[in-house]
Amino acid sequence: SQQGEEDPQALSIQEGENATMNCSYKTSINNLQWYRQNSGRGLVHLILIRSNEREKHSGRLRVTLDTSKKSSSLLITASRAADTASYFCAFYSGGSNYKLTFGKGTLLTVNP
């Protein structure tokens, strides 16, 4: 299967702590994206990192990409209760594959 794999499947932390989620994949990629899904706002794009980039920041989010290890990580700093959601990595495989493949997600719970 070309599906991405997130680790851990579930994560529970206290408000103010940092949360790290990992994603592994098996093919070469064009770019990798992270999405958040909660009941209030649905599925929302967070950040996109291209295959020739190693690190990207957006507000409290930091994404890294290691193409040699076929892995990516998402770090959320100073977490808030509103960050409670499922987080998915998704990637476009290289070549002529135009399909965005999602992983199974990490369920993050931030306790107040």
Next chain:
Amino acid sequence: EAGVAQSPRYKIIEKRQSVAFWCNPISGHATLYWYQQILGQGPKLLIQFQNNGVVDDSQLPKDRFSAERLKGVDSTLKIQPAKLEDSAVYLCASSLKVYNEQFFGPGTRLTVL
């Protein structure tokens, strides 16, 4: 800017009945996607349109699912006849072009009894 619109938001049908979902993408977005998301899993692409044409429908169960994109704007996804395993959330998304970030609609939660 207005987001991706979908209707209905919820639908309950019995197996072997038919159902249709509608999607209106963000204005100007050439690429439109339909995903199926089963509880506890990530979205799975069913079909992808580039303007009016189909780019990928490799995971669409074509014996029961069909989709069209009218004039390169709105799209409908139909299931006929529905099976119990079709119970899921059906998400529509759009993007300016392939490889870009995708914008998702609120989804339609389908329950097949």
